[in-house]
Amino acid sequence: MTPTLDITLAGIQMKNPVMVASGTFGYGPEYADLVDLNQLGAIVVKGISLEPWGGNKTPRMVEVSGGLINAIGLQNPGVAGFIGKYMPFLRKHDLAVIVNIWGKTLEEYAEVAAQFDGVEGVHALEINISCPNVKAGGSSFGTTLESTAKVVAAVRAKTKLPIIPKLAPNVSDIGAFAKVCEDNGADALSLINSFPAMAIDIETRRPILANISGGLSGPAIHPIAVKLVYEAAKAVKIPLIALGGITSAKDAIEFMIAGASAVAVGTANFTEPLTALHVIDGLRDYLVRNNMSRVQELVRSIRI
Amino acid sequence: MMRIENGTVVGHDAMGPDYRVLTLKLPDVAPLAKPGQFIHLRLAQLHDAVLRRPFSIYRVDGNHLSILYKTVGRGTASMQTLRLNDTASVVGPLGNGFPLDLADSLTPVLVAGGYGVAPLYFLARKMTRRGILFIGGAKAADILLADEFRALDWEVQVATDDGSLGVKGLVTVALDAWLAASAPHTQPEFFACGPNGMLKAVGDRAIGGNQKAWLSLDRHMGCGVGACLACVQKVRLSGQETLARVCKDGPIFEARDVIWEN
Numbered sequence: 370m371t372p373t374l375d376i377t378l379a380g381i382q383m384k385n386p387v388m389v390a391s392g393t394f395g396y397g398p399e400y401a402d403l404v405d406l407n408q409l410g411a412i413v414v415k416g417i418s419l420e421p422w423g424g425n426k427t428p429r430m431v432e433v434s435g436g437l438i439n440a441i442g443l444q445n446p447g448v449a450g451f452i453g454k455y456m457p458f459l460r461k462h463d464l465a466v467i468v469n470i471w472g473k474t475l476e477e478y479a480e481v482a483a484q485f486d487g488v489e490g491v492h493a494l495e496i497n498i499s500c501p502n503v504k505a506g507g508s509s510f511g512t513t514l515e516s517t518a519k520v521v522a523a524v525r526a527k528t529k530l531p532i533i534p535k536l537a538p539n540v541s542d543i544g545a546f547a548k549v550c551e552d553n554g555a556d557a558l559s560l561i562n563s564f565p566a567m568a569i570d571i572e573t574r575r576p577i578l579a580n581i582s583g584g585l586s587g588p589a590i591h592p593i594a595v596k597l598v599y600e601a602a603k604a605v606k607i608p609l610i611a612l613g614g615i616t617s618a619k620d621a622i623e624f625m626i627a628g629a630s631a632v633a634v635g636t637a638n639f640t641e642p643l644t645a646l647h648v649i650d651g652l653r654d655y656l657v658r659n660n661m662s663r664v665q666e667l668v669r670s671i672r673i
Numbered sequence: 674m675m676r677i678e679n680g681t682v683v684g685h686d687a688m689g690p691d692y693r694v695l696t697l698k699l700p701d702v703a704p705l706a707k708p709g710q711f712i713h714l715r716l717a718q719l720h721d722a723v724l725r726r727p728f729s730i731y732r733v734d735g736n737h738l739s740i741l742y743k744t745v746g747r748g749t750a751s752m753q754t755l756r757l758n759d760t761a762s763v764v765g766p767l768g769n770g771f772p773l774d775l776a777d778s779l780t781p782v783l784v785a786g787g788y789g790v791a792p793l794y795f796l797a798r799k800m801t802r803r804g805i806l807f808i809g810g811a812k813a814a815d816i817l818l819a820d821e822f823r824a825l826d827w828e829v830q831v832a833t834d835d836g837s838l839g840v841k842g843l844v845t846v847a848l849d850a851w852l853a854a855s856a857p858h859t860q861p862e863f864f865a866c867g868p869n870g871m872l873k874a875v876g877d878r879a880i881g882g883n884q885k886a887w888l889s890l891d892r893h894m895g896c897g898v899g900a901c902l903a904c905v906q907k908v909r910l911s912g913q914e915t916l917a918r919v920c921k922d923g924p925i926f927e928a929r930d931v932i933w934e935n
Contacts, residue, residue, distance in 0.1 A: 395900030402675045403764065403898075415900075423916060430895045430903035432724045437895070444916065568865050588721045607841070639896045640723050642677060642713065642764065 372656035374649065374664045376410070378532040378608050378630050381409035381465050381492045386664055387621065387649050388509055390612045390635035391435070391469035391495060391535070392441065393413055396455040396462035397462070398414040403642045405446055405641070406634040408649065411465035413633060414455070416497050419477050419484075420471070421447035424578035427462075431568050437589020437636060438566045440580035443471060443500070448484045460490040467533065469642035474504055475523045483527040493531040496524055499562045499584075509544070511562075518549045525554035533610065535559035536601070538590075543597045544604030551605045560593050561611045588614040595627050602628025616644060618651020625667040674769055675898065676701040677919035680761045683737060689814050692788060695755060698726075702737040702765045704781065706730050708773070708796035709889060709925045711742065712765030713897040717750040727894050727920070729866070732798065738763075747764040757869070767897050768924045771796050771887050772862055777862040779862040783827075784844060784875045786867020787815050789790070792865065792889060793866055794818050803827050809844025809871070815839040833904050845874050852878065865889065869933075876928030886928035892919040907932040 374385035388411040394400055396414045397503045397657055406412065410488050426446030431438050433510045446454060451468075459466045468491050472478035478496065485491050498511035498520050519532070536543065538561040563584025568577045576582070594613025601609055611629035613622050614636070621632040637644040656664060678695030688694050703710065713725040726748040727840035728740040742749050751842045755761065771792075775781060781804030792807055797806070804827040810816050812835050819829045831839025832849045839845050840842075852861070865875040872888040879886030896905035899921030908917040908930045917923060917930075 393896075393900065395896075397897050399896070399900035403677050405736075415902075424902065424905070427903070427905060428893055429905070430724075430893065432722060435721065435723075437723050438899070438904065439895070441902050444905070535696075576875065636723055637903065640725065641762070647859075 370662060372653060372662050372664065373594045373642050374653060376630060376664060378610070379493065379533070381411070381432070381467070381531055383465050383631070384463075384650070385410045386625070386631035387645050387647050387652070388413055388465075388467070388610065388631060388633040389634035389645055391497070392439075393635040393638045395503035396451065396537060397459050398455070401637065404462055404646065406462045408646055409464045410491070410631065411467050412459070413467040413469050413495050414451070415445060416443050416469040416471045417445050417448055417451050417481065418443065419481050421445065421450055426645055427435050428577060428579055430583075431577045432587070433566075433568055433589075435589030436585055438568055438578060438583040438585050439563070440578045440583030442580065448481055450553060452488060456488065456490055465489070465492040466490055467493045467495050469497055469535070470497040471500045474498065474502070478520050479523040479527045482524040482532075486528040486530060491530065493536050494524065494528060495533040495559055497521060497535050497562070499530055499535070499537040501540075509537060512540055514545060514549050517546055518553050521550050521553040521555055528570055533557045535562050536564050538564050538593065538597055543600045545607045547601040551607050555607060557608045557630075558601065558605065559612065561597050561613050562588055564593070574609060588616055591620055595623055597622055599671070601625040614631070616640070617649065618648045618655060621648045621652060622655055622667065626662075626671050628669050630668050645661060660671075675765055676705065677720065677762065677888050678702055680738070681801065682755050682757050682759045684739070685755055685757065686743065689815060690765050691814060692741060692743050692817060693740050694932055695752065696737050697761060698736055699734045699762065699763055701739045703733050703736050706733050706738060706766040707770035708799050709771035709792050709887075710715070710766040710768045711924065712751070712763050713767060714740075715762040716748075716751055716755070717760070718754055719748055723915060725734055725764065725897060725926055728768070729792040729889070729896055729913065732795055741788055743788055760844060765896060767920060769922065771925050773799060775800070775802070775809045775862055777802070778860050780859050782848075782863050783807065784848060784863060784865040784867065784872045785809070785870065786844065787811070787887070788817055789866035791866075793864060795866060797809060797822060797825055797827060805830065807832070807844050807851070808846045808868070809833065809847075845872060848875070848878070856882075860884065863887065863926040863928075872875045873933050876931065879928050880911050887925050887927055888931065890919050890924050890926060890931070896920070
């Protein structure tokens with residue numbers, strides 16, 4: 370018997386639990402020649418802010434051992450630009466559309482959320498809480514419990530869509546951050562975002578990225594992400610979407626056993642654009658091999 | 674339209690002491706390729722690298738597609754170990770390519786820096802008329818494909834930094850002399866691939882002469898398909914400053930559209 374892969378996560382129906390991660394798959398059309406979007410559970414589009422945003426100077430990306438460091442700087446066409454240019458394309462496809470949103474202030478987060486509420490074809494909002502809070506000296510919203518709570522509550526107040534805060538990994542107690550999101554109205558959590566990282570050209574002694582530092586993603590962070598997912602799963606009841614260095618079905622299955630209800634493929638889209646499709650196939654094969662009829666049986670199935 | 678496919682190595686030969694030509698059988702990708710486009714390559718030998726490597730397309734012969742490369746880093750060093758019948762994953766063809774619809778009154782003037790000549794050779798083979806190639810390099814061994822261009826009945830002028838072949842100096846020395854001599858009776862349209870300084874110099878001459886220059890830009894790329902926004906270039910489109918993706922909106926830009934920084 371063919372196992373069923375379809376899930377309902379925070380009210381979002383998906384034909385399988387495999388998504389593509391924000392910032393690694395553009396807004397949909399970019400990979401459409403290579404990947405049939407209708408095969409994917411969901412796309413999380415690249416982060417959207419209230420107004421168009423130009424991002425950082427180049428170089429914006431550098432390959433390192435086991436991954437890459439990026440400092441794109443959240444370049445995006447803004448809410449209106451995104452809806453006008455990309456939503457007609459996305460609406461023609463059969464997959465969940467999750468819009469990643471960000472802001473420089475609490476008010477901006479709230480306003481972006483308000484503008485997406487009721488937009489046809491948008492199934493949920495993922496909140497990037499790893500942005501600098503301009504009014505608080507530039508420290509990241511996602512690194513204190515208080516500002517994390519405020520961002521989640523501000524977005525919650527403005528939308529009826531499911532909201533999915535995307536947690537920063539560089540915190541001392543991931544469970545506490547997961548809990549504060551749950552307590553403030555989050556419907557699910559994405560974890561984790563890229564790790565703060567840096568690379569230096571030893572000949573010039575200059576940072577390789579124009580932004581000096583960036584976020585590390587790729588296989589190097591996968592085992593760290595598994596631990597964070599495992600910890601977060603113990604702290605909350607809401608479903609988790611796990612991402613961090615998935616290159617194969619094995620990596621995805623590991624996340625689900627640790628506690629994730631769904632997974633997102635990120636950096637591996639650059640390496641091998643068909644990775645998400647391979648993960649779906651491999652997940653199905655694993656369920657067959659282990660006599661599981663539903664993919665949900667895997668979730669939180671870790672044996673300690 | 675781009676495709677992804679595993680290519681089989683059908684040729685891998687040295688071109689002088691420092692360069693190699695890799696030819697892959699790519700029945701899906703090769704027939705779609707246009708001059709100025711590139712492919713994104715992934716090697717099994719480099720399985721731990723998370724980014725593919727971009728290469729300009731040097732020639733297409735039926736289902737066979739060739740790239741011309743120099744060993745400059747980890748990726749190209751492991752490429753050297755590819756043998757006949759090995760396979761490599763290819764995404765392509767990528768990017769916009771050079772315009773091929775040149776008005777009858779214009780003479781194609783190609784300007785190459787080193788192995789930047791590769792996509793220009795593909796262009797010359799696809800053009801219905803002859804023109805002139807200016808090629809510059811550090812030394813004689815860096816001047817590639819001059820005989821192949823002559824075999825296509827193109828005029829070739831060479832410049833080397835050390836004077837070991839052609840005129841001594843930058844390629845613009847040869848170009849400027851030719852422009853001064855031929856200006857009254859020729860209307861050039863430029864096509865260039867090479868270092869930024871050379872591209873800007875060619876672009877400045879085109880703008881000064883009220884001609885067009887199609888420049889092939891090279892930037893560190895991530896995805897190669899326009900998704901990651903790593904390889905952006907500041908450009909001016911319809912009077913508006915904006916960021917173009919070199920991999921998707923380029924790599925070919927008209928000189929007037931490029932805003933050079935630094």
